[in-house]
Amino acid sequence: MxxxxxxxxxxxxxxxxxxxxxxxxxxxxxxxxxxxxxxxxxxxxxxxxxxxxxxxxxxxxxxxxxxxxxxxxxxxxxxxxxxxxxxxxxxxxxxxxxxxxxxxxxxxxxxxxxxxxxxxxxxxxxxxxxxxxxxxxxxxxxxxxxxAKRILASWDKKIAAASEKLVTRRVPAWIEVTDGKMILVPKRAETVRRIFRETAAGSGRRAVVKRLNADKVPSFQGKDGWQESYVAKLMANRAVMGEFQAYRRDASGVRQPVGDPVEDYFPAVVTAAEFHAARLAVRSRTAAPGRRGEDVTNLFLGLAKCAACGATMRLENKGPRSAGHRYLFCSKAARQAGCTNDRRWSVTEIEPKVLSALRNADLKGFGREDDAGLDAAAAALTADLDDARVRRERLLALVEDGDVAAVQRYKDLGKRVAELEREVGKAREAADAAGSSPTWQERSRRLAALIRGMQEAVGDERRSIRTEIAQLLRITLARVTFGQHRIAGHYHDARLRYRPDRVVARPGEALAAYQVTLFDDAPVILDDADIAALEDADGEGSRPLPARWRR
Missing domain, CATH: 3.40.50.1390 (Resolvase, N-terminal catalytic domain)
Structure with missing residues (x-):
């Protein structure tokens, strides 16, 4: 009907x-x-x-x-x-x-x-x-x-004056506008700083949200408590550093950034170093997702790989009745899938030795490309972007005059502009992160302090320390390889490529330059010359035994 x-x-x-x-x-x-x-x-x-x-x-x-x-x-x-x-x-x-x-x-x-x-x-x-x-x-x-055109024109004028006056009264949740000025809301600002501190120390979104709700910290959104999705958005929001980025929707309704970000527009709630430290921690956790357990049982989660085949080292925990009996072993060898590395490494025995070796390692030769190189890359991309924008503006007049050929070139340049904007954003973030990240020496000192503190800590304090140690390992090392007798650490470096089965250096680079031995218990192997030396040795005339280590 x-x-x-x-x-x-x-x-x-x-x-x-x-x-x-x-x-x-x-x-x-x-x-x-x-x-x-x-x-x-x-x-x-x-x-x-x-x-x-x-x-x-x-x-x-x-x-x-x-x-x-x-x-x-x-x-x-x-x-x-x-x-x-x-x-x-x-x-x-x-x-x-x-x-x-x-x-x-x-x-x-x-x-x-x-x-x-x-x-x-x-x-x-x-x-x-x-x-x-x-x-x-x-x-x-x-x-x-x-x-829409009038609104955009008005918005463009506001954006142009963003460094001098308030563009909009819509501000982040930790800021309020009073008498035309933006100021931090003290309690909310401290909550934001807490979230960034805990994230940078290695805590995941689930752990951060759980603690905030347990401590009855008021949520910025509604009465249902803190949500992981909000913490995730906060980690990517550059407004916490005071940066303002205008957006507008394109023809398909998708939000796109407009112009360059305006620095120091909002009052900053965290420093650039704190922001990038937390962002680095978030990225490093993607290699080791999942819960860490009550005592962060496996400090090498996401890092431990078999030196022979590249497979993940699996953790076996015998449980509370066999406290301390935790082993790392090649998951491929355990399945008898072709790997011969059948060594079972006791976590209780090797963990302090590996941490000690890492703490004492000479890290001066390792690391990212220099900051100047990253800044130059970002500057070059920005120049390309500016050039593409200028060429697109010149084509606009032809498009409005009905030049059919210019329409396609205008569309192609639009796609190129969008692509360059994404690349510039990534390059700037990489340069900012590199400039804000701690040096290798600072990481070594922090690791040494954490190891000392872990020896006497218990309960939540111990878990917090182990969480930060695991985070330091993830941002310092690309992987830790376990062989029959040798454990090696492979450092993050822009000159290396990390494949599932092995680490590959660029042509002309020695792979050994990017790794360090953390533990080695290989037996001494004697050749004929060594045996002859021992047979000829008598009393004070004996020569020291040559150290030959099997690799």
Missing amino acids: PVAHSYIRMSRPEQMRGDSLRRQTENARAWASKRGITIDETLRDIGVSAYRGKNRTSGALAAYLKMVEDGRVARGSYLIVESLDRLSREAVLETMPRFIDLINAGIVIVTLMDEQEYSKERLTADWTPLILSIAIMARAHEESQTK
Whole structure:
């Protein structure tokens, strides 16, 4: 049985406080009552824009169009709207096909403002109402387009003056605006600093959120406590350093950065070093996901690899009855899948030896490329981006004059600009992270202090120390390889490539330059010359035994 579906749309939720909702609802009810038709008032898109078709792709209108397409709306039913611009404010070529599809499906579109009814029967007999509908669609799109241009122009002026005055009163949750000035909210600012401290020390999002909720720290969003998703967003939000980045939506509705970020716009809540330390910790955890256990049982989680085949070293924990009996062994050898490295390394025995060796290792020769090189790379990409933007602006005039060939070049340059913007962002982050990360010497000193503290710590303090030690290992080492007799640490370095089965140096580079022996218990191997030396030795004339180590 045909029914009348009343479709109500408002671009902003604030319009609910005005007269728009009452007007649309009462007019639709009056029309249905006059016709004696049952009305369905469930079709509502509140706070949904029609300029780029969001209501058509994901709103209540999208659900209605799907019902019509599936035949779940009876032919002869009515779709009541205040005006055609409630259905869409897209360009005519985008709007008209959907309008015709509804008409051909037997739906009668009713517009209350101008009292028009668009049905297949009427338009078949008289096509002139189509001209009116096209004009209304075109006017709606032009109005939205003009409004959008005005808003963008106003926004561009605000962005240009961002370094001197407040752009918008919408600020991060740890900041408030008082007398036109932005200031930090003390308790919230301290909460943000706590999150970054704990993350940089090696705690994952789950652990951070659990502690915040356990300590009854007020959440910045709602009353349901802290969520992992919010902490994840906070870790990527450069506003904590005081940086402001303007965004606008492109033609497809996707948010894109506009212009360069404005530094020192917001009051900074953490330093650049603290921000990048936490970001580095987050990235390093991706190599070792999962829970760490009550005592961070495996400090080498995500790092331990078999020296023979490259497979992950598996941890076997015998449990509380055999305290301390934890072993690392090659997962491939355990499955008898072709690896001959059957050495089982006792974690209790090797852990202090490896940490001691790492603490005392000479790290001066290891590390990232110099900061100047990273800064130069970011500067070069920025220059390319500026050049691409200039060339695209020059093409715009040709595009507006109708040059068909220029249109494709303009689109290609648009893609190149977007690609360069992403590359510049990554390059800047790499340079910032390199400049803010601790030196190898600082890491060694911190590791030594943590090892000393771990010897007497218990409970939560011990877990916290072991968490930070594991984090230091992950940001310092790319992997730790376990062989039959030798444990080696391979340091992060831009000149190395890390494959699943081995570490590969660039051509002309010696791989040994990027690794250090952390433990070795290989037996002495004597050759004929050594044996002869022993046989000839007598008393004080004996020579020291040559040390030959099997590798």
